[in-house]
Amino acid sequence: GAVVSQHPSWVICKSGTSVKIECRSLDFQATTMFWYRQFPKQSLMLMATSNEGSKATYEQGVEKDKFLINHASLTLSTLTVTSAHPEDSSFYICSATPDGTYEQYFGPGTRLTVT
């Protein structure tokens, strides 16, 4: 149980284009999902908290107009990187928390490369 999927697993895009990443909780409902960014050999940096039916809460320094988050259902959150630039290249990981618990279960991650 407690499986989280993420799609795509990797994507290459050109500067200036937008990329959408999906995060799904497969066997549980998650009112809250989280989006992280991880640079090589570094820890997970929380970007934003995604709340079903309401606006996401962004961490300080994360541009909400650049990283658009939509949490339209209890099992799906999406992160759209708009007008991507090479510095946006990174490993993006989502996580989901089963309602009523603290545990976070992570998706497999999406490696984004912007050329």
Added chain:
Amino acid sequence: GENVEQHPSTLSVQEGDSAVIKCTYSDSASNYFPWYKQELGKRPQLIIDIRSNVGEKKDQRIAVTLNKTAKHFSLHITETQPEDSAVYFCASYSSASKIIFGSGTRLSIRP
């Protein structure tokens, strides 16, 4: 703001020996402390967690201890095996309802 410090950043132990990773947190209202293991290129996996009303929890070769007064918690791995090699992250569930991660410890098990 909330902060979690983790030490050491790298740790190398002989197979069969024990490994200990330590973390401190700043938010005194934190009440949940998970540990994650991340292998190269893979997702973090929850390996053990502890809540603030418990001082110690054990699961086979893995144990976690919590000292709320000192705001310290530690991961203990006994009888280490090659498959224990990975990066380990501690984390603290803050009063702002989000998890703050430590900087990670790269554990290597020497054969």
